[in-house]
Amino acid sequence: MARLAGKSAVVTGGARGIGEGIVRRFVAEGARCVIADIDVAAGEALAADLGDAVVFLRTDVTSEADIVAAIEACVSSFGALDVMVNNAGIVGVTGPIGETPLELPVMVRQGSGSIINTASTAGVQGGLGPHVYTTAKHGVIGLSKSVAVEAAPFGVRVNVLCPGATLSSLTAGLVTGDKDNLDDAYERLSSKYVGGRAPKPADMANAALFMASDESEFMNGAVMVVDAGKETLSDRAAKFYPIPTR
Numbered sequence: 001m002a003r004l005a006g007k008s009a010v011v012t013g014g015a016r017g018i019g020e021g022i023v024r025r026f027v028a029e030g031a032r033c034v035i036a037d038i039d040v041a042a043g044e045a046l047a048a049d050l051g052d053a054v055v056f057l058r059t060d061v062t063s064e065a066d067i068v069a070a071i072e073a074c075v076s077s078f079g080a081l082d083v084m085v086n087n088a089g090i091v092g093v094t095g096p097i098g099e100t101p102l103e104l105p106v107m108v109r110q111g112s113g114s115i116i117n118t119a120s121t122a123g124v125q126g127g128l129g130p131h132v133y134t135t136a137k138h139g140v141i142g143l144s145k146s147v148a149v150e151a152a153p154f155g156v157r158v159n160v161l162c163p164g165a166t167l168s169s170l171t172a173g174l175v176t177g178d179k180d181n182l183d184d185a186y187e188r189l190s191s192k193y194v195g196g197r198a199p200k201p202a203d204m205a206n207a208a209l210f211m212a213s214d215e216s217e218f219m220n221g222a223v224m225v226v227d228a229g230k231e232t233l234s235d236r237a238a239k240f241y242p243i244p245t246r
């Protein structure tokens, strides 16, 4: 049985990187998705690849009207909004602004829903990103916990995914200066992980899949760090925690 059969989702920043990995995995598990992204070329290419299970809508998450339109597209195309993945984000002084809970009215009417907000290990610890990024990601976690309390009586859950350094154009740009240099980026990122293997978007999608599915129905206001212990365990602990290479 597909784990997301019959569910529909909006994934912001769904055209590339971690968001693309989430869209691909959700569709593979039976969900239908709105790819809500500002990158039209990448979004249309992914939509062409995945076919009827997805709709691409050019969406800038800094625009409330765009977010509302993405939610309406999900409801009109697929009949509901079961999962909202607020994933779009950039490294920069403006930071992510996709976390306003505009999806709540739809989910409250349904009496169910799973909101997944992508923060970062930079949301639980200092020194892992620029000041504004770190501040914004801590804010994502605070907002998520706060909204989780408000949403719980309506059957709506709000949880946070905190990726560690994961291969994407975002990290490729940071570690090599070239966002398209994924091979070099993967090598450099992997050298930072015990076991020599950095996570890829598909690894984050595994965690998002659990958070989106009914298997996590008792998880609300939770912060899921997915970093192989890289940032959240001490160096000493990490030595006792080998990650198998593939």
Ligand SMILES: NC(=O)c1ccc[n+]([C@@H]2O[C@H](COP(=O)([O-])OP(=O)(O)OC[C@H]3O[C@@H](n4cnc5c(N)ncnc54)[C@H](O)[C@@H]3O)[C@@H](O)[C@H]2O)c1
Pocket (backbone or CB within 6 Å): 012, 013, 014, 015, 016, 017, 018, 019, 036, 037, 038, 039, 042, 059, 060, 061, 062, 087, 088, 089, 090, 091, 096, 118, 119, 120, 121, 122, 162, 163, 164, 165, 166, 167, 168, 169, 170, 171
């Ligand atoms: N890659 C990592 O190591 C890492 C680690 C921790 C957290 N994160 C977080 O994960 C999320 C995804 O990052 P990624 O690494 O996949 O980045 P990415 O740059 O590969 O992909 C981000 C996607 O978001 C889209 N986007 C950017 N601004 C947008 C906007 N205003 N409106 C709509 N879409 C927009 C981009 O077009 C792109 O498709 C971000 O919130 C990021 O902060 C990433």
